[in-house]
Amino acid sequence: MEKYHTVKDVAKLAGVAPSTVSLVMNRSNKVSAKTREKVRKAVEELNYVPNNFAVSLRQTPCESVAVLAPDIQNPYYMDIIQGIKHKCEKTGVRIQIVETRYDPKIEEAELNFLLGLRPIGYIFIGTTRDEELISTLNTEKVVFVDKIDTTGKIPYIIIDNKKSIYDATSHIINKECKGIFYITQQDGTKPMLDRLEGFKQAMEEHGLDYQNKIIESYECCLNKLEAGYNHIKSILSHTKPDAVITTSDLIALGVIRGIVDMGFRVPEDISVTGFDNIDYAKYSIPTLTTVDQPRYQMGEIAFSYVINKELKINPLNNRIVLKSDFIIRESVRV
């Protein structure tokens, strides 16, 4: 493996001082056209690219934003990240994305890696469970997305999860569906608890029973399609629900396939709702009734708060609640 070239190599080849090379690389207008050309030639000849670690070490804090998400294969999280990314590109800030796969061990390791990068801000999306880890951070530079802060120090961007599911459930109930199952990922986060509460409340208010109708599943964290598929098949082997409410579009898509495979129709026999409103939700067959989370916007706002020190959230009310629409499409009976 050959050695990489350094400023010194370039400087020597061009017959100038290392600092001149640096000037050419960074603010070439400070250098005479002639020297600039010499240096350019040397850079070209050696294929010189500055060592990023040396550069970043010298000019801390480096302009980067750290993003931690549970599962970047899930389009929901990826859409939020694209929102952040878009803002990053506009402002010339780099983005460093890491994935925890809902594993606290990985989460800790990855957070440590991010800390070592000295980013100007941290955006935690979703699941991060370990509050202690976060307590080690300078909280001025942290924002949560789809995650609640219990310490009152960290701003978070969220939708009203309880109300979203409450509304969805109420809608379903009003469509004469009484036997309603609920399938959710068991990731231990507050938003998921809130959603569950919303479901229970709607059911209770209509005097409906939800005993044995709630499935909280670990499998629904990372293998949503498959888990949704398997859960509904297992349900259908002993009973036929009128509707299934899920907490993810991907779970819903797996559920729909399972229903069809068991010989039923969606929504004629069974209504299904998703959550998130991923891009595909309006293309699926049937199109998916779901709760829209403004994913892209969540990412953009998160970025603004992490970058912009002026944007302070009231410490007594340190959250931004975004509007989440219940979008009625074909997968629910009319």
Place this chain on the structure above:
Amino acid sequence: MEKYHTVKDVAKLAGVAPSTVSLVMNRSNKVSAKTREKVRKAVEELNYVPNNFAVSLRQTPCESVAVLAPDIQNPYYMDIIQGIKHKCEKTGVRIQIVETRYDPKIEEAELNFLLGLRPIGYIFIGTTRDEELISTLNTEKVVFVDKIDTTGKIPYIIIDNKKSIYDATSHIINKECKGIFYITQQDGTKPMLDRLEGFKQAMEEHGLDYQNKIIESYECCLNKLEAGYNHIKSILSHTKPDAVITTSDLIALGVIRGIVDMGFRVPEDISVTGFDNIDYAKYSIPTLTTVDQPRYQMGEIAFSYVINKELKINPLNNRIVLKSDFIIRESVRV
């Protein structure tokens, strides 16, 4: 913004030398239990995390693999990346992922960023057009995935794209479909040209006409669902194909929705095939007939070649062609 702590801070607080702190952080067995404890306490108290840039600067080459992909929102690319990631985790190598969005400008900038990271290897997935850029790399450390090297220097991992589409098309033709449309992303890569050739050859061999039946679309690069949807609607506004062959599962899913929205059925009226076999392909309605690319495996193999210097590909035949199965599901007429 508070300053980050350094080794010196920790050393001072613990009453030891910086080098001792370093020892504790890296090979704590070299240090007496007592000092180790003192240092641990100081680290804890200051929430000290080493500056990654300083560490990496000191101990080059840092163990990381650079991955460049056109679109990490596309599950096809993300699956390949997960294959790489899996191997990275096993070997303790970091992965640095960047996205080009099919934009040569971004590609160049991101490649430069990656170069500055001094990774032990580079994996280029998909679209990278600029051969010149790559010529600046030490080719021993580069592998292509789903991309062909014309210089003969760089190993690449690929499926037989021409044959894959040839087989798919032939299958469709044999099912009595004669009016066959072809919708593909126009990303200017060799694999896409190969696929198109495969399509043409199959059509020609059966004496079928493909004039005005081939849609090469830029929109199909980044907005596959929407582009597929729009293209088929536009086709259906003037003619009704027997079948549509696409070069991406996402395009196919958009096409299917478009067909249904125009009042036709898949596959009864129109057969549709995808490409890649993304996870969702076996859950969609109808399930998707498609060409399976062993995405995860492609990522794993790429990693092995980039890391393992012993794994040399014959310079006269520097490619690994993986098996790609044509998977027949519901979206094609039987």
Place this chain on the structure above:
DNA sequence: ATGAAAGCGCTAACAT
């Protein structure tokens, strides 16, 4: 077992 000192590659401050 621990400390002192050098240096990774770069840039910024200062000098010319």
Place this chain on the structure above:
DNA sequence: ATGTTAGCGCTTTCAT
């Protein structure tokens, strides 16, 4: 306009 020098934070000899 360009060169000299110092030092970012860390690890690694080399002493002790």
